[in-house]
Amino acid sequence: MTARRWTTRAPRAALLLLGPSLLAQAPLPVAAHAAFAADRDGTAPALAWLRQVLGDRAEWPAGRDTAAPFTVHWRDGQLWFGAALELPPGVALAGEITIGGATIGFACQDDGREEWRVRGDAVPPLLAGVVAALQPEVDGAPRALDLPALIGNVAGAAVEGDGTAEALALGAVQCGEVTVAVRRDGDDLRVIGRSGGGLSVPALLLWCALQRDGHAAPDQRLDAWRLRAFGARDGDRAEAARQLQRAGSDAVPTLCALLHADEHSRLSAIDGLVRLRAAGELPRIVAAAAPDLPLCVAMAKTAVRELWPLASAATRTATLLELRRSRTLDVGLVTPAADALQPDARWRWLGVLAVVAVGLLGCWLRERAR
Numbered sequence: 001m002t003a004r005r006w007t008t009r010a011p012r013a014a015l016l017l018l019g020p021s022l023l024a025q026a027p028l029p030v031a032a033h034a035a036f037a038a039d040r041d042g043t044a045p046a047l048a049w050l051r052q053v054l055g056d057r058a059e060w061p062a063g064r065d066t067a068a069p070f071t072v073h074w075r076d077g078q079l080w081f082g083a084a085l086e087l088p089p090g091v092a093l094a095g096e097i098t099i100g101g102a103t104i105g106f107a108c109q110d111d112g113r114e115e116w117r118v119r120g121d122a123v124p125p126l127l128a129g130v131v132a133a134l135q136p137e138v139d140g141a142p143r144a145l146d147l148p149a150l151i152g153n154v155a156g157a158a159v160e161g162d163g164t165a166e167a168l169a170l171g172a173v174q175c176g177e178v179t180v181a182v183r184r185d186g187d188d189l190r191v192i193g194r195s196g197g198g199l200s201v202p203a204l205l206l207w208c209a210l211q212r213d214g215h216a217a218p219d220q221r222l223d224a225w226r227l228r229a230f231g232a233r234d235g236d237r238a239e240a241a242r243q244l245q246r247a248g249s250d251a252v253p254t255l256c257a258l259l260h261a262d263e264h265s266r267l268s269a270i271d272g273l274v275r276l277r278a279a280g281e282l283p284r285i286v287a288a289a290a291p292d293l294p295l296c297v298a299m300a301k302t303a304v305r306e307l308w309p310l311a312s313a314a315t316r317t318a319t320l321l322e323l324r325r326s327r328t329l330d331v332g333l334v335t336p337a338a339d340a341l342q343p344d345a346r347w348r349w350l351g352v353l354a355v356v357a358v359g360l361l362g363c364w365l366r367e368r369a370r
Contacts (some may be wrong), residue, residue, distance in 0.1 A: 032074040033096030035085040039067035043092050044112035046174035046197025106200050114198030116191035130154060130206060133224035142181040143234060147202050148172040150231035155209035156258040171205045177233055178202050206342045226254055237261065242270035245275055252278050259288040263296055270299045279310035289329055304333045
């Protein structure tokens with residue numbers, strides 16, 4: 001299977017994902033029971049990756065093939081494996097997780113479609129910060145999330161050789177983009193979603209990322225908007241970019257990063273930079289105006305006109321270079337102003353005029369003396 005090739009790069013580092021040192025830090029008792037079907041072609045890649053991670057555990061029964069069906073159990077900091085259970089056709093993974101008073105039953109199809117049924121209390125406290133930041137809407141539109149970006153922002157900075165960070169990144173890449181919707185079903189909630197690892201593997205990775213530094217995700221409003229700006233893959237990202245303007249100059253790095261996102265996100269980012277009068281970002285704004293993004297092109301023209309008078313000489317030079325490279329914006333946007341206001345050109349012409357004036361004055365004085 002193609003997904004198996006991913007598992008050969010860092011399986012040992014990935015063991016930390018399910019280690020007692022992580023889940024034992026949870027403030028509430030955690031119990032999990034899951035049944036894996038036999039490994040089949042076409043199974044979601046992150047499930048195959050997780051199967052390999054579990055197979056490298058010290059608790060894995062000697063001689064058992066990781067491609068065979070099995071059950072895995074976690075309770076009171078202990079991990080053990082059991083006999084296989086028969087699952088319906090097309091189901092790759094099914095089980096139940098209990099965290100405090102909340103019980104989540106789940107079933108994941110081979111293609112990464114997964115459904116949860118949440119019974120009991122509210123969201124587990126350790127995940128509550130991220131859930132509150134992302135603000136999923138019950139009975140609302142589905143949400144699309146970039147799991148690698150989300151994990152990167154939640155886990156924080158990492159150094160080279162950090163096995164936990166490598167494992168988190170590898171698992172998140174296997175999952176890819178996550179689409180999820182929440183529906184009310186009587187007193188329960190139904191969570192329906194899809195990714196390369198269903199919903200259970202993304203939730204596990206997020207849990208481990210939060211516990212990596214021993215604290216929950218930031219709960220400040222600004223951090224929540226930043227998390228949504230980087231992690232969202234839908235209209236919520238553009239809204240987050242607009243809300244980030246409230247942070248003033250602190251929002252400029254995030255807005256600059258969003259200049260590499262989709263059109264609506266770039267549009268909101270350019271608008272935010274203009275409102276914040278971030279003239280130093282003009283070269284990046286011009287570079288973000290791609291030919292296939294007409295709204296960004298129009299907004300970039302507005303940004304050049306409004307921010308050019310505020311830009312420094314170095315910024316104007318860099319902006320002119322980007323304009324000459326651009327296939328959508330014309331140097332004529334700033335050429336008249338550049339000829340009039342560019343310091344180098346102004347002093348150059350003043351020097352030429354001064355030399356001519358001195359020469360003419362000398363000629364006039366000589367003729368007068370004659």
